[in-house]
Amino acid sequence: MQISVTISRFNPDTDTSPRMEPWNVQVEDGARVLNVLERIHDMDPTLLFRSSCRAGQCGSCAVKMNGEPVLACTEEALDGMVIEPLDLPVIGDLMVDLVPGINDIPRIHPSECGTNPTQEDVLRIKPLRDCIECLSCVSVCPAMKVTEFLGPTSMRSQMRIALDPREPGNRIREALEQGLFTCTSCNRCWRVCPKNIETPGKAIEKLREIANREGLTLPRHQEVAELVRTTGRSVESGKHVFLDLVDEVIEPFGDVKREVGFFVGCMFNARLPERAMDMLEVMRHAGIRVIIPKDQVCCGSPLIRTGQTSIINALMEKNIRVFQDRGITTVMTMCAGCGATLKNDYETPFEVKDVSEILTETGLPPLKLLQTTATYHDPCHLMNGQQITKQPREILVQAVERFIEMPAMCCGSGGGVRSGLPDEAAALGEMRRTAIRKTGADVVVTICPFCEYHIQEHSDKPVKNLMTILVEALGEKPTELS
Amino acid sequence: MQDQEIIRSHVLVIGSGGAGVRAAIEASNAGTCVLISKTIVGKGGCTIMAEGGYNAVMSEADTISDHYADTMKGGAYLNDPELVRVLTEEAPARMNDLISWGGVFDITDTCTICQRPFGGQCFPRTCYAGDRTGHEIMATLMEQLSNSNVRIFHEISAFDLIVSQGRIVGAFGLDRKGKMYTFLADATVLASGGGTRVYDISTNSSGGNGDGYAMGWRAGAELIDMEQVQFHPTGAVYPWDARGRLVTEAVRGEGGVLKNSNGERFMSRYDPDRMELSTRDVVARACATEIQEGRGTIHGGVWLDVSHLPAKRIEERLPVMLEQFLKYGVDIRTQPMEVGPTAHHIMGGLRITPFCQTTLPGLFACGEVTGGVHGANRLGGNALADTQVFGRRAGAFAGSEPAREIQFPEDQADSAKKMLEKFLAGDASPGTVKREIQRIMWDGAGIFRSKSTLEETRAALDALSKKNLKADSPSGFNECCTVRNMIDTARLIVTGAFLRDESRGAHVRTDIVQDWDAQVSPFGHTILTRTGATIERRKS
Numbered sequence A: 001m002q003i004s005v006t007i008s009r010f011n012p013d014t015d016t017s018p019r020m021e022p023w024n025v026q027v028e029d030g031a032r033v034l035n036v037l038e039r040i041h042d043m044d045p046t047l048l049f050r051s052s053c054r055a056g057q058c059g060s061c062a063v064k065m066n067g068e069p070v071l072a073c074t075e076e077a078l079d080g081m082v083i084e085p086l087d088l089p090v091i092g093d094l095m096v097d098l099v100p101g102i103n104d105i106p107r108i109h110p111s112e113c114g115t116n117p118t119q120e121d122v123l124r125i126k127p128l129r130d131c132i133e134c135l136s137c138v139s140v141c142p143a144m145k146v147t148e149f150l151g152p153t154s155m156r157s158q159m160r161i162a163l164d165p166r167e168p169g170n171r172i173r174e175a176l177e178q179g180l181f182t183c184t185s186c187n188r189c190w191r192v193c194p195k196n197i198e199t200p201g202k203a204i205e206k207l208r209e210i211a212n213r214e215g216l217t218l219p220r221h222q223e224v225a226e227l228v229r230t231t232g233r234s235v236e237s238g239k240h241v242f243l244d245l246v247d248e249v250i251e252p253f254g255d256v257k258r259e260v261g262f263f264v265g266c267m268f269n270a271r272l273p274e275r276a277m278d279m280l281e282v283m284r285h286a287g288i289r290v291i292i293p294k295d296q297v298c299c300g301s302p303l304i305r306t307g308q309t310s311i312i313n314a315l316m317e318k319n320i321r322v323f324q325d326r327g328i329t330t331v332m333t334m335c336a337g338c339g340a341t342l343k344n345d346y347e348t349p350f351e352v353k354d355v356s357e358i359l360t361e362t363g364l365p366p367l368k369l370l371q372t373t374a375t376y377h378d379p380c381h382l383m384n385g386q387q388i389t390k391q392p393r394e395i396l397v398q399a400v401e402r403f404i405e406m407p408a409m410c411c412g413s414g415g416g417v418r419s420g421l422p423d424e425a426a427a428l429g430e431m432r433r434t435a436i437r438k439t440g441a442d443v444v445v446t447i448c449p450f451c452e453y454h455i456q457e458h459s460d461k462p463v464k465n466l467m468t469i470l471v472e473a474l475g476e477k478p479t480e481l482s
Numbered sequence B: 001m002q003d004q005e006i007i008r009s010h011v012l013v014i015g016s017g018g019a020g021v022r023a024a025i026e027a028s029n030a031g032t033c034v035l036i037s038k039t040i041v042g043k044g045g046c047t048i049m050a051e052g053g054y055n056a057v058m059s060e061a062d063t064i065s066d067h068y069a070d071t072m073k074g075g076a077y078l079n080d081p082e083l084v085r086v087l088t089e090e091a092p093a094r095m096n097d098l099i100s101w102g103g104v105f106d107i108t109d110t111c112t113i114c115q116r117p118f119g120g121q122c123f124p125r126t127c128y129a130g131d132r133t134g135h136e137i138m139a140t141l142m143e144q145l146s147n148s149n150v151r152i153f154h155e156i157s158a159f160d161l162i163v164s165q166g167r168i169v170g171a172f173g174l175d176r177k178g179k180m181y182t183f184l185a186d187a188t189v190l191a192s193g194g195g196t197r198v199y200d201i202s203t204n205s206s207g208g209n210g211d212g213y214a215m216g217w218r219a220g221a222e223l224i225d226m227e228q229v230q231f232h233p234t235g236a237v238y239p240w241d242a243r244g245r246l247v248t249e250a251v252r253g254e255g256g257v258l259k260n261s262n263g264e265r266f267m268s269r270y271d272p273d274r275m276e277l278s279t280r281d282v283v284a285r286a287c288a289t290e291i292q293e294g295r296g297t298i299h300g301g302v303w304l305d306v307s308h309l310p311a312k313r314i315e316e317r318l319p320v321m322l323e324q325f326l327k328y329g330v331d332i333r334t335q336p337m338e339v340g341p342t343a344h345h346i347m348g349g350l351r352i353t354p355f356c357q358t359t360l361p362g363l364f365a366c367g368e369v370t371g372g373v374h375g376a377n378r379l380g381g382n383a384l385a386d387t388q389v390f391g392r393r394a395g396a397f398a399g400s401e402p403a404r405e406i407q408f409p410e411d412q413a414d415s416a417k418k419m420l421e422k423f424l425a426g427d428a429s430p431g432t433v434k435r436e437i438q439r440i441m442w443d444g445a446g447i448f449r450s451k452s453t454l455e456e457t458r459a460a461l462d463a464l465s466k467k468n469l470k471a472d473s474p475s476g477f478n479e480c481c482t483v484r485n486m487i488d489t490a491r492l493i494v495t496g497a498f499l500r501d502e503s504r505g506a507h508v509r510t511d512i513v514q515d516w517d518a519q520v521s522p523f524g525h526t527i528l529t530r531t532g533a534t535i536e537r538r539k540s
């Protein structure tokens, strides 16, 4: 079959910036990206790229295909694909400098007084051991772009060391110096990992738990934990509190097409209740009955992300009970962080769906296109945490006249970074400012309250919740609480 | 020609697979050690790809003498008995080294290492880490290497050994851009791995081109049994570009069954006792025969099926296989795999003593580049043990060589440079020549051989060797050198195959009728040197 492909070419000795080179090549059915590169290499032997095992086991051949890191030897080639090097220092064309990143990874120092791992230890270590040191995760990590963070695979290795009794004691202070608390929990590293290693949840948060046991949790994070412990909420109440403003059951205007329970989350409850009110307005028009148990509490995300898990079980049990008791089978979240937590950290007897999933499944009410150019910021906990990218776009394009894509990147507000390391959060926020400017959009749309709040501080353009946009497209005025 | 660099060390190790890294770790105890590798160190070669496991006697119920007997029998008694004794005796201690360095192998609930059955063995002796055993071994070795003071040169390929007064004193290397390096050392360890990429269908990594055999042979070392090429019975056959990719023996170890297109479990006709867990030579020939006789699948393979096993077992024990096939749209929990024979391992190689000395003073060798350990057919799981046992020995004995004065080899450096520069004036594309070698070797020197196919292959290789390989710029030197090595390696295989007038182990001559069993064969090793080739005759 014939494939057209665009390859990024760059010779640091002669070029100032990469140029994109189009090729048309003949390949066999089922060809991988690597096979396409090899065909091109036959015609142009100067094309630089690496490969060795050709079986996804050596981690030599990672490249970006249409913007996403992949292993060239296992990824199926697509017609029209664009192949670029990973976002690491480029040696030439598609070849990047992997050695410094590999040398950075902490290694175990087994000691005479250690003991061999038990079967249980091995089972816990194994998922962290599959790493092929391809550095895909390192190439995408936002924290590494603005801090001295050693990176996801280094934290993966630190956790593996921590679990291994052959090296007794722990190196938690070393991990802290290497930037343990700079990780924003964006989960991008997990999503690009060819071995599907869940570094944020299985390594970074677990290391933060160890840090917590050693009394090394950041003071700001401790304050949040204290707040949850005493109030059940991670955000102090402002002037208006959503749960105090609304009835338990919100009926739609017409027929009831569907019924969902609503998990509001601390941010929408206490800091941005207007957005949740906007959502209810959309639901009324969309024919969806919303049930809002008033005794729900914080989902626990701010504690899990920062390794303070001692009261988590109580929160989880309570939240599950309040929905289960009311016979609710679908719980809707609007906050991306709560949604990811309910989906990934909880074992719920009900299904959990993001508001954008609910709306695309049930259908939007009639809308009038807003005369504006909008771009969309992917909240990490939606994109990486829940793998939802399509639905919000599908909704947005029905509400605005022009939609412009913006490359996704963490805004810096997650993982306790905004409270714990505000400089890092601001640096990442500023990177969003640049990206937003580049789009030329009039408005930035997102769903996550953390992103909205944070990006607004780093954007010349207004940042709006997707629900607010929908209210406007319904021809109504967004909620304002004085 | 660009400026060249000279790097002097006590020990030089060429190759960063299991054998090379193990050797470097050991040698660094004795003095300065330099490790060079064609790839980023730790990423190249076949060790990292090894899936199934590592053979060692780790259980009270098993014995070294059984491991020895299985290995000799599997090797059709062509193995060097002394090397097999060392392999089987030391494999457990080397596994324990890996464990003490942090290796994460599967273990039982009583904290003993898990072992699975592999073909040709009377005891489940194969230690493993899921089906990524080689990756686990490399990860462990790389951790240990980073704790050592070995000086590492990534992405430098050796292209010729340096001989001075009959002694090996180092090697010439090339970096990616074609810059030449001269590595001088009191002792050199060749650990450059195998070379079945000289065949069209192969399990080996891109670097498995036989550089070491060719360099050793050109420098004057003695090689043995190069005709003994193992064809693994189960390689992928589809899609085209994935053909040859290994489907690990662990699939059969875990209970996978082989069927032809009529749904028959055909192994009952070839080895009713051992069935799918017969030795690789037997299973590979069985598969090849089924396919040749028209009982193959559409893509020219046979079926390998594990769908009768519990899904959970497949997920736990064969995760890499599951993941690899899913990438190609086959869910092995519910669907059979399509497989066929693929060139896997070269049992022959540089002749070594139990101290890993080659026939050239100053040159040591370990791992797949050596011959004698596996005889005429390697048992699955013995190669990883080989890398650790002989890797350690090569490093230790190379390290114990005395320091010497070494002169810069002006003349050889000049002729090396001239050879490289000649590529700039060449006219034959190395890529085309390479594909040609792979095709003619598969057709003429594959699973079944005869005098006439070998003659044709030899003539075709002779013709290819006369071509003037072409490099557009110095960065193309490497590829030219690789192809030059492939031609030499292919010729060594064919010469050995000619000399061995018998079918033995992996080597099958369809034109020869014989009335002896391997154990009483009149033949010993084939011996190949630059000055001549012969086959040993055994005294009856």
Ligand SMILES: Cc1cc2nc3c(=O)[nH]c(=O)nc-3n(C[C@H](O)[C@H](O)[C@H](O)COP(=O)(O)OP(=O)(O)OC[C@H]3O[C@@H](n4cnc5c(N)ncnc54)[C@H](O)[C@@H]3O)c2cc1C
Pocket (backbone or CB within 6 Å): B014, B015, B016, B017, B018, B019, B020, B036, B037, B038, B039, B042, B043, B044, B045, B046, B047, B048, B049, B050, B051, B052, B053, B054, B055, B133, B134, B156, B157, B158, B159, B191, B192, B193, B194, B203, B204, B205, B207, B211, B212, B246, B344, B345, B366, B367, B368, B369, B380, B381, B382, B383, B384, B385, B387
């Ligand atoms: C897919 C696959 C699965 C396998 N599974 C098993 C198994 O389960 N159990 C088992 O026992 N055996 C297995 N084997 C066989 C076993 O893996 C190899 O025989 C063994 O690992 C070889 O180790 P080595 O160190 O000699 O060479 P390799 O691991 O191949 O390393 C060779 C090294 O030399 C370098 N090199 C090559 N040429 C040059 C040069 N010119 N200059 C510098 N460096 C050079 C390479 O870059 C590489 O670093 C398997 C083999 C394959 C291909």
Ligand code: SF4
Pocket (backbone or CB within 6 Å): A137, A140, A141, A142, A143, A144, A151, A152, A182, A183, A184, A185, A186, A187, A188, A189, A190, A199, A200
């Ligand atoms: S979750 Fe995000 S910030 Fe944290 S290590 Fe992974 S990529 Fe980096």
Ligand code: SF4
Pocket (backbone or CB within 6 Å): A059, A130, A131, A132, A133, A134, A135, A136, A137, A138, A152, A153, A156, A189, A192, A193, A194, A195, A196, A197, A199
């Ligand atoms: S953790 Fe995953 S993405 Fe990161 S280096 Fe390892 S294999 Fe690659």
